[in-house]
Amino acid sequence: MFYNLKIAIRNLRRNGLYSVINIIGLTVSLATCILITLWVYDEWSYDRFHANKENIYLVNTSVSNEGFFDHTPGALSVYGKEEIPVIKDYCRISWFSFNYLRYNDRQVLIDNSINRGAAVDSSFFRMFTFPLIEGDIQKPFAGDNSIIFSESMAKSVFGDENPMGRAVRTNWSDEYFYVTGIMEDMPKNSTLQYDYIVPMNFMKRHWVSYFVPGKTLDEDFGEFRFSTYLELYPGSHTDEIEEQIVNIVGREMAPYASMFGPAGLPPFNISLQQITDQHLYNPDGTPGGMAKIRLFAVIAGLILVIACINYVNLVTARIGKRSKEMGIRKFLGANWIKIVRQAMQETCVMLFISIVLATVLIYVVMPVYNQISGKNMEFSLFSFHAAIIYGVTLFCVLVLAGLYPSLFLASSNSSKHTKNKGMHVVFRKALVVVQFVCSIVLIVSTLVITLQMNFIRKKDLGYDKENVICFPAWGMGNNKEAVRNELQKNPDITGVATADFENMITHNFTYGVTWQGSDIATRFSMGWFDFDFFDVMNIRLTDGAFPLEASADKYCLLNETAVREMQLQEDPLNQIINFNNQSYTVSGIVRDFHFESLSQPILPMILICSKANYNNFYIRTTTQGTKSALASIETMWKKYCPNLIFSYSFLDENFERLYEADIQMGKLLYIFAFIAIMISCLGLFGLVTFTAETKTKEIGIRKVLGASVGNIINMLSKEFLILVGIAMLIAFPLAYYWLNNMLQDYAYRISIGWWIFVLAGLITIVLTLLTVGFQALKAATANPVKSIKTE
Amino acid sequence: MNTILKTKHLTKWVDNSSGRVFLLRDINLEIKQGEFISVMGPSGSGKSTLLNVLGMLDTFNEGEYEFIGQPVHTLKERQRSELHKHNIGFIFQAYHLIDELTVAENIEAPLLYHGMKQKERQAAVADILDRFNIVGKKDLFPAQLSGGQQQLVGIARALIVKPKLLLADEPTGNLNSKQGEEIMELFNKLNEEDGVTIIQVTHSEKNANRGDRIIELLDGRIVK
Ligand SMILES: Nc1ncnc2c1ncn2[C@@H]1O[C@H](COP(=O)(O)OP(=O)(O)OP(=O)(O)O)[C@@H](O)[C@H]1O
């Protein structure tokens, strides 16, 4: 045993370059695989910490067959629980926010993009596993004006004081809220992320039903404002429940069918989604996050395969040399089991060194990795999944990379040698082709995904997002004219507008729109703007005009998509449309602009202009003038909202933030693809070094026969370029099929042009030539007299 | 008769830890076209080195070397290799055939670097196989041939480009005396009938005497 180990280590040292290549390859790929697996595990673990996860379902709805989304009306779950016995409990969650909290004399402004708030049913803490540090899980809210904070938010509001029972005042009708609980901060891998929670009963008290006046929140089927989670008894059949809910909604809505025009009630559908699926799949069941997980898992697999292939290739390539040694051993009486064991031991030693190095590497890059991926992952050597990864790798490499060469070594003897050699050369070449296929697919994918990301980021949004500052109006809203006049004195401010849009995004929509010829209830987004908005944002009219200020409340604008979907192409202007129990005349058509994430297509929109005061300011500045513009805005802010902390954002940065996750994924993809390609280049380098080494004499002879340096480089590279060619033939259709499928997830996508493949091919060839060329050049320029002497 | 090569004060050395070692010193040679020269000298006297330098496989440090009127010492690597490839054939003691190639392929190899078309190459190979009486062996690998046969292939390969100068480094060193005799017969024939200039290195007085004159080397110097 010890003797063998000594020989193993000596062998590794004797083959210095190849050992180094193998160890670097294995180390980097092991580390990368583990890092990817950590990422995959983190994504996969979303919402799995709920003890009840098997039985909790999110309700997704679809109206007018327009695709599922996770919003439901408030009455749905109340009626559902009443009538469907397998529903054990429900919990509705609605976004709900305070702008500031006041505790004693201290005022804390809440940035709702960081600290999010919700109104929830009191079943919340029973159903979900969000432990309370203080408070009662069964009865978390004492009254309607209760509030529960996360630990960290409680600290920022109350400092070291015990918050329990304290009263905070809010901007919400100046009401007081009493702290009845402190919850642990929600884990990062939770889809639900809230820092303060109030009872649904509070919302209920203030509920005004727009759909059917007079209905309470628990009776309202009109407003799709809530995320609804159902807890089912174990073993329930979700499809039956879905059907039952659809029936209930149909029955309850029937009396109001006429509100939807001549066509009556729009088709309505329900889909229950297990809570553990909501991060990984879109509400309609298509893989969203899951697609990413698969992509990364595939990359991890490819990297491991590439590293194993490197190992196998370099080991079998050297078999010529080694088989002599093995032959002598066999002659000395060692049986083949001993020989295999020795070869395996070499693999083990190499793997052990790689595992140690990989572990060090992981710890070193972990902080950077977390930063790039925007996660908070931890690696612990003794954790279960690290053990699994190392175990699986060990097994794969041993079987693939250890056993095969070992058996070959053991079986080789001089008479069979030449025949075996041919077979193994073919095997080696096949492996190199596989490796090239992996690399080419990765290169094509990286190109396509980069192009897609750029396409989205550079896409014409229909408005100009550069040099726009957004901020909430607060107290300035009621003094809009004064603020505007004051701001416009600054030459760096070229436009001032207000809108109900926040950061150019709206979640306001309605199904209750009818018009002449409407036959199906259509979802319309709604936007309210002042008259300057379109000018400030550079949104153009394609037809008609803005209404006059005096009669603005009788007119509306439509976007181009609305015109198309309403089938008003003939003569959209002056059409009458009805909603909110009012009639509007279409005065103009607005060019389509994006008001949702670019993964969504543009929806029909109704735009209403008026002189009213809206909640959000949009300020356009000159390119150089942001600083001075901000100074002016801050002066206004101090004057009209002295109690609030100055807060603003740049529209283009908000936009970037929307795609942060995509951008992070793109960066990771680059890095991993780069690593995979580097590792396969490393293997190629080893292989060509070996080829050049074994061909030293032949190269010398050929030079004596008149071969030029070019001839020799050609001879050495040609072999690999042919393999690259074969790999391209396999990789291109594969990549095309796969990426085309992936792009289907984007509403706005690039088409995969042939030039992408040409580029990927060129990159591969250049990389191959660079890798092979260095060794080839070295071999080709060597002194032939010396080369011939080596034997 | 025309001069095929001429050296003046040709000197080659290598520097190592113990100082400068001279491999060739002040070699002055003039060889005419069609001559058959034998180089002799004790082991380590620089015979192979001289042959390699004359064959432009190796460089020298000082002096002048003119080959068919071209000053080799001033030529660039590329031009030198052109000159070498079109005019010089090499034969080695250890044959140095390429193991992975058949006899025919080995003989064809130099033609690949002469930009010759496949048809012409095949014709040339068939021609020389015929001339050397080894047609029956053309598809065998070097390992399947005897030493004498291998050397025959080596000579065929050297001659296929129709070189003006044939350099042979102990061509019979690994052969028995009968095989050696045959190779020597062939050399005489090539020299007399085809007018090929030959420089051979040999340890055998008898073989050396087949040439027109003998150059004797000692410690890198010509002593006779
Ligand atoms: N690159 C080198 N560095 C140092 N010494 C060298 C080098 N090449 C050759 N020599 C030495 O130069 C001398 C001449 O070598 P060469 O091979 O020319 O001898 P040779 O006459 O052909 O001998 P043999 O009859 O044994 O073939 C030898 O002593 C050899 O060791």
Ligand SMILES: [Mg+2]
């Ligand atoms: Mg010699």
